[in-house]
Amino acid sequence: MSTNTQTNRVTSSAATVDPHLRRGPRGFPLLPGGYGRSTYYTGAPSPYAVRGQGCRVWDDRGRELIDANNNFTSLIHGNAHPEITEAATKALSSGASWGIPNLYEWELADLLLSRLPDLDQVRFANSGTEAVMSAIRIARGSTGRERVIVTKGGYHGTSEVALAAGGAANTRGVPRGVTDDVTRVPLNDTEFLRQAIESAPDAYAAIILDLLPNRAGLLRISEDFVTTARELATRYGIVLIIDEVISLRLGPHGLSGEYGVSPDLLTTGKTIGGGFAVGAVAGLGELMSEVDPTRPGSLPHGGTFSGNPVSMAAGAAALRIYSESEVKRLNSLGDAARESVQARVADVGWEVRGQGSLLRAVPAGTEKVDAETQHRLWWESYDRGLLGSPANLLSLSTPMDKTVADEIADRLADAVLAVAAGERN
Ligand SMILES: Cc1ncc(COP(=O)(O)O)c(C=O)c1O
Structure with a gap:
């Protein structure tokens, strides 16, 4: 189980004025909705990234995250390789x-x-x-x-x-x-x-x-x-x-x-x-x-x-x-991560889909996951130091090893269990 889930916890109702919502001279946020891309949206103003190195990203609140978003899967070699x-x-x-x-x-x-x-x-x-x-x-x-x-x-x-x-x-x-x-x-x-x-x-x-x-x-x-x-x-x-x-x-x-x-x-x-x-x-x-x-x-x-x-x-x-051996190594890390998450979330009605270095947890059997569930899982993951895409697509990058992949699996499973527990309450 992940241990450092509570440190520097970020909540979706950020207490400080969110920089995305800074007002321009005409009273509007400087970017529509406060966002430079609609695809960033996770239901509430998210912190912003200030630095990335390898498979880690730091946000403006000093929070360290495992970067499994990888700018929507594009950073196959992580940050600043x-x-x-x-x-x-x-x-x-x-x-x-x-x-x-x-x-x-x-x-x-x-x-x-x-x-x-x-x-x-x-x-x-x-x-x-x-x-x-x-x-x-x-x-x-x-x-x-x-x-x-x-x-x-x-x-x-x-x-x-x-x-x-x-x-x-x-x-x-x-x-x-x-x-x-x-x-x-x-x-x-x-x-x-x-x-x-x-x-x-x-x-x-x-x-x-x-x-x-x-x-x-x-x-x-x-x-x-x-x-x-x-x-x-x-x-x-x-x-x-x-x-x-x-x-x-x-x-x-x-x-x-x-x-x-x-x-x-x-x-x-x-x-x-x-x-x-x-x-x-x-x-x-x-x-x-x-x-x-x-x-x-x-x-x-x-x-x-x-x-x-x-x-x-x-x-x-x-x-x-990104040699053939790296393709295989990342894919097998992903296979193992999926297997370990699946074993922990099946009982609460969730499943992990994907192939090789791509994985995503969804309520079992669903084709279209509702936005609210996606947002909740994103924030539960974020609170545990795991950065996924807003749809909770996670991708591995070559700076990751088995320890990091295990940590991703733990944090994701913890986040899914928290979402599922919330649904049952
Ligand atoms: C399968 C597929 N095609 C096309 C695109 C569009 O790519 P881009 O965001 O670089 O315009 C995406 C983006 O995620 C994609 O997943």
Whole structure:
């Protein structure tokens, strides 16, 4: 059991004036709601981070936390990793970004594609959102079709098409024309997928899948669903996009490599930037040639900071350090952590989902966890010195060893038991 859970306890009703809510000259908080990202929101003003080192983060109240948020899974090597810091600093000291190509882009492209042996080329962007947006455009441009299939509850960033995956709750402000072109298939409902495609096979440009969708409670997509998607895509000339913005970390060839499925396009981001802003679309040469500017009529793709030297250099260092043995080591630490938490929370009606270095505790059997439960678990974890994502997705990083992973498991199990006890009262 974790011992240091009560020290420097942070409560959700912070007594001091929260810096996020500082008023501007017109009486509004300086940031909408007090937040720079809506995805930070945990139901109450949270402390803010002031420093990170390795697998630890310190907040403005001096509280030390195990960082299992890792900026939403992107810090695969934790905070301020010396080799990544050195690579980024070296690149930065030669100029933050330039308006002609740089060699770091080639280096990261080479390292990334060597992990994706079935794919030929890559284009970099600044976020996973941009990568998915570009992949969908490439699919539409190459097929001349418009409809896209997503799985219900899948999250692919905040482009308009991607938001449609989340359903009506996420599409206020998205034109009807956009949502009408998106078919939402229930997770793992292979028959629904088949019928949707076979009823209009010439309408679909792309199927986009996240194999371990966090917004759907980190439920795995079944092998049968993935195989069927691959077969139907091939038969009807639809582009299969696998979104590995989070899941690339789970295998030496990403999670699609673990499934043994070859996408036509693969989107990624997060880990491949070493902690800096990044996104990427990798794909078959024939599809990627859609954005080849030497071809007449190619699709537009840009981004002032796409492929910038700092993200590319940091990302290259990150991929080099994330060797096959490190992938395996982190995955087995995650497997052990899940097993130990599961043993302690099953009796109170909770379960731990995930794969390898990703884990998430949820009330057993739920696909969509309500916001209040998520917030309560986040604060109970925080109070015990464990920092997760607001949805309580925890990710491991390479500075962690078995002692840290055991501590994460203890703190998480304690937090779940506290939430469950509160529910029973
Ligand atoms: C599967 C998936 N796709 C796309 C995105 C969007 O990436 P970004 O936040 O870098 O825009 C995310 C973000 O978490 C994601 O999990």
